[in-house]
Amino acid sequence: MSSSITIRDIAADDFGHWRRLWTGYLEFYKTEVPEAVYETSFQRLLNGNDQEFHGLIAECDSTPCGLVHYLFHRHMWKIENTCYLQDLYADPALRGKGIGRALIEAVYQAADAAGAPSVFWLTQEFNYQGRMLYDRIGVKTPFIRYNRGQA
Amino acid sequence: MSSSITIRDIAADDFGHWRRLWTGYLEFYKTEVPEAVYETSFQRLLNGNDQEFHGLIAECDSTPCGLVHYLFHRHMWKIENTCYLQDLYADPALRGKGIGRALIEAVYQAADAAGAPSVFWLTQEFNYQGRMLYDRIGVKTPFIRYNRGQA
Amino acid sequence: MSSSITIRDIAADDFGHWRRLWTGYLEFYKTEVPEAVYETSFQRLLNGNDQEFHGLIAECDSTPCGLVHYLFHRHMWKIENTCYLQDLYADPALRGKGIGRALIEAVYQAADAAGAPSVFWLTQEFNYQGRMLYDRIGVKTPFIRYNRGQA
Amino acid sequence: MSSSITIRDIAADDFGHWRRLWTGYLEFYKTEVPEAVYETSFQRLLNGNDQEFHGLIAECDSTPCGLVHYLFHRHMWKIENTCYLQDLYADPALRGKGIGRALIEAVYQAADAAGAPSVFWLTQEFNYQGRMLYDRIGVKTPFIRYNRGQA
Numbered sequence: 001m002s003s004s005i006t007i008r009d010i011a012a013d014d015f016g017h018w019r020r021l022w023t024g025y026l027e028f029y030k031t032e033v034p035e036a037v038y039e040t041s042f043q044r045l046l047n048g049n050d051q052e053f054h055g056l057i058a059e060c061d062s063t064p065c066g067l068v069h070y071l072f073h074r075h076m077w078k079i080e081n082t083c084y085l086q087d088l089y090a091d092p093a094l095r096g097k098g099i100g101r102a103l104i105e106a107v108y109q110a111a112d113a114a115g116a117p118s119v120f121w122l123t124q125e126f127n128y129q130g131r132m133l134y135d136r137i138g139v140k141t142p143f144i145r146y147n148r149g150q151a
Numbered sequence: 152m153s154s155s156i157t158i159r160d161i162a163a164d165d166f167g168h169w170r171r172l173w174t175g176y177l178e179f180y181k182t183e184v185p186e187a188v189y190e191t192s193f194q195r196l197l198n199g200n201d202q203e204f205h206g207l208i209a210e211c212d213s214t215p216c217g218l219v220h221y222l223f224h225r226h227m228w229k230i231e232n233t234c235y236l237q238d239l240y241a242d243p244a245l246r247g248k249g250i251g252r253a254l255i256e257a258v259y260q261a262a263d264a265a266g267a268p269s270v271f272w273l274t275q276e277f278n279y280q281g282r283m284l285y286d287r288i289g290v291k292t293p294f295i296r297y298n299r300g301q302a
Numbered sequence: 303m304s305s306s307i308t309i310r311d312i313a314a315d316d317f318g319h320w321r322r323l324w325t326g327y328l329e330f331y332k333t334e335v336p337e338a339v340y341e342t343s344f345q346r347l348l349n350g351n352d353q354e355f356h357g358l359i360a361e362c363d364s365t366p367c368g369l370v371h372y373l374f375h376r377h378m379w380k381i382e383n384t385c386y387l388q389d390l391y392a393d394p395a396l397r398g399k400g401i402g403r404a405l406i407e408a409v410y411q412a413a414d415a416a417g418a419p420s421v422f423w424l425t426q427e428f429n430y431q432g433r434m435l436y437d438r439i440g441v442k443t444p445f446i447r448y449n450r451g452q453a
Numbered sequence: 454m455s456s457s458i459t460i461r462d463i464a465a466d467d468f469g470h471w472r473r474l475w476t477g478y479l480e481f482y483k484t485e486v487p488e489a490v491y492e493t494s495f496q497r498l499l500n501g502n503d504q505e506f507h508g509l510i511a512e513c514d515s516t517p518c519g520l521v522h523y524l525f526h527r528h529m530w531k532i533e534n535t536c537y538l539q540d541l542y543a544d545p546a547l548r549g550k551g552i553g554r555a556l557i558e559a560v561y562q563a564a565d566a567a568g569a570p571s572v573f574w575l576t577q578e579f580n581y582q583g584r585m586l587y588d589r590i591g592v593k594t595p596f597i598r599y600n601r602g603q604a
Contacts, residue, residue: 026228033228041227051202053225073224074204076192076237077177077184086227108299119299126293126437128430135428138297142277145294146285148259148270277588279581286579328530335530343529353504355527375526376506378494378539379479379486388529410601421601428595440599444579447596448587450561450572 005099007106010045010055010067017064018042018057025067025089045069053086056106058099066090066099070107072116081116083107088121088130100133156250158257161196161206161218168215169193169208176218176240180275196220204237207257209250217241217250221258223267232267234258239272239281251284307401309408312347312357312369319366320344320359327369327391331426347371355388358408360401368392368401372409374418383418385409390423390432402435458552460559463498463508463520470517471495471510478520478542482577498522506539509559511552519543519552523560525569534569536560541574541583553586 010018019038026032033041045055050072058066068088075082085107090099104119111119121138122145123130134140161169170189177183184192196206201223209217219239226233236258241250255270262270272289273296274281285291312320321340328334335343347357352374360368370390377384387409392401406421413421423440424447425432436442463471472491479485486494498508503525511519521541528535538560543552557572564572574591575598576583587593 031228037227037229040230044225051225053227069227071225073235074195074202074222076188076204076220077182078188079191084224111299117299121297122294123297124293125295125427126433126442128434131428132430134297137300139300140428141296141298142275143273143296144276145292145296146272146274146289147292148262148268149288149290276578277584277593279585282579283581291579333530339529339531342532346527353527355529371529373527375537376497376504376524378490378506378522379484380490381493386526413601419601423599424596425599426595427597436599439602441602443598443600444577445575445598446578447594447598448574448576448591449594450564450570451590451592 004061005065005097005102006059006062007056007102008059010057012046014057014064015042018055018067021064021067021089021091022087024091025087028089054110056103056110058090058103060091060094060097060099065094066103068103068107070110070119072111072114075118078118080118081114083111083114083116083119085119085121095129100130101137104133104137155212156216156248156253157210157213158207158253159210161208163197165208165215166193169196169206169218172215172218172240172242173238175242176238179240205261207254207261209241209254211242211245211248211250216245217254219254219258221261221270223262223265226269229269231269232265234262234265234267234270236270236272246280251281252288255284255288306363307367307399307404308361308364309358309404310361312359314348316359316366317344320357320369323366323369323391323393324389326394327389330391356412358405358412360392360405362393362396362399362401367396368405370405370409372412372421374413374416377420380420382420383416385413385416385418385421387421387423397431402432403439406435406439457514458518458550458555459512459515460509460555461512463510465499467510467517468495471508471520474517474520474542474544475540477544478540481542507563509556509563511543511556513544513547513550513552518547519556521556521560523563523572525564525567528571531571533571534567536564536567536569536572538572538574548582553583554590557586557590 044052053069053071056068057064066089068085070083070085072081072083088100088103108119111117195203204220204222207219208215217240219236221234221236223232223234239251239254259270262268274285346354355371355373358370359366368391370387372385372387374383374385390402390405409421413419497505506522506524509521510517519542521538523536523538525534525536541553541556560572564570576587
């Protein structure tokens with residue numbers, strides 16, 4: 001089913017595809033970001049710094065069809081870092097082929113390789129399509145997110 | 152009401168009080184951490200590295216009565232960092248005096264000073280006491296947390 | 303899309319189809335009921351008493367393919383009754399054809415006709431397929447259900 | 454702790470106290486009802502009909518200090534009725550004395566006596582004070598409520 005999906009690290013010449021896919025993701029969350037964020041975040045994905053997000057691209061038949069971003073950061077409760085998976089997206093035209101699962105599993109592998117196997121992500125309670133996958137590949141916790149009001 | 156509460160950065164000689172307060176916090180979450188985590192996490196709180204958690208201590212009449220930890224990390228959607236408030240605790244014997252509110256507001260100020268004014272935190276859906284405060288000082292989002300199963 | 307779906311009141315000779323469909327519903331909730339409940343509940347559906355549940359059958363190309371049960375009962379906050387929609391089911395092999403929507407809309411019409419236009423139902427938070435429909439045809443409330451423990 | 458609390462059936466001469474207490478309840482839900490609803494609902498509470506809500510009054514030192522309403526209605530999944538506890542209220546000036554618990558337990562007893570021991574109620578997800586009690590005296594389910602939109 002997911003036999004034609006390849007997951008690889010994001011590369012410098014992915015900007016166009018990455019921009020297209022990430023815009024689809026942001027539109028799902030009914031948001032948009034200024035051009036400076038596209039440029040800065042993309043450069044950070046590539047710079048190899050430990051503090052930065054990493055990015056993976058899914059290719060379906062050699063065409064980028066999905067992406068995921070993940071960040072390692074400290075966790076007070078353990079020595080090793082934790083892995084925060086922030087953005088997950090698959091081309092809607094290619095849903096149901098296992099792109100999302102393949103991307104999450106690739107993050108799991110990257111987390112294992114980094115010695116930070118705890119991976120978590122946040123999703124809206126009403127993201128039914130996403131949660132159908134997440135319930136199979138992860139575990140729902142009772143934790144909910146609060147934001148500072150004005151920020 | 153909160154007139155006798157002082158908030159200050161955690162200091163090297165706070166280990167005993169910090170250990171006591173943080174243990175209370177961990178017990179609230181029905182968890183515990185090995186001694187190496189106490190030692191490592193405390194050293195990290197003090198080392199001043201940008202990647203590390205920071206810590207604040209609340210003092211009630213000159214005695215440590217609460218703590219909070221917070222971390223700045225990247226956020227794909229913006230240039231500036233976001234601020235993740237991970238642990239918040241007030242001595243149960245002194246609840247209702249505004250310790251929690253004073254600690255969160257101090258994190259807000261630290262986030263403003265760092266140019267990373269977005270602050271967020273996670274709490275269990277059934278943490279009623281906490282949420283009574285959070286609803287006044289923050290905004291509930293529809294985001295829920297998933298964890299990788301085995302990690 | 304739902305052109306071939308017909309909604310009609312349940313009738314005395316529907317027992318076989320009703321039993322099959324309702325069993326599918328109960329299996330979705332990982333439960334089962336004794337034979338006496340099938341028999342008693344079916345007789346009650348048919349007896350026309352105001353205190354009893356009513357039942358509707360959806361037919362797809364003349365074959366029963368879905369059902370819904372609804373009950374009018376008192377509500378302290380208003381003169382007229384409220385309408386409690388308890389069981390909604392569509393044959394899984396025929397999902398996506400609008401059976402669920404047609405059944406709920408038929409209950410809305412029955413409620414209007416009865417002068418009790420308020421309709422509500424309960425669903426599990428993780429019933430994603432159902433909620434995709436309910437979000438379009440109804441409004442999520444912040445109400446959650448508690449049960450007596452031992453009952 | 455709850456030694457001075459007495460629970461008794463609502464009586465015809467309770468209208469004034471009942472009106473005061475129920476108004477407090479409705480204000481908690483930021484709602485109000487017309488005078489005709491006060492009158493009709495009170496008469497229904499008293500008329501003894503099986504289809505009607507029943508009412509209990511809590512007395513603290515001989516003064517009405519709380520109320521609860523409950524209704525028996527059909528449940529498709531069982532022969533016996535289920536018991537829907539709709540309104541629960543304790544005078545805010547007397548909270549923490551066990552009024553709410555005593556009222557719920559009295560409904561449990563009434564449900565047992567009626568041969569309909571299943572009791573359930575709905576509450577807003579953010580009713581923290583209520584849920585502190587409900588978590589001790591009942592069981593949270595994953596069921597959430599949807600309403601017809603316009604009704």
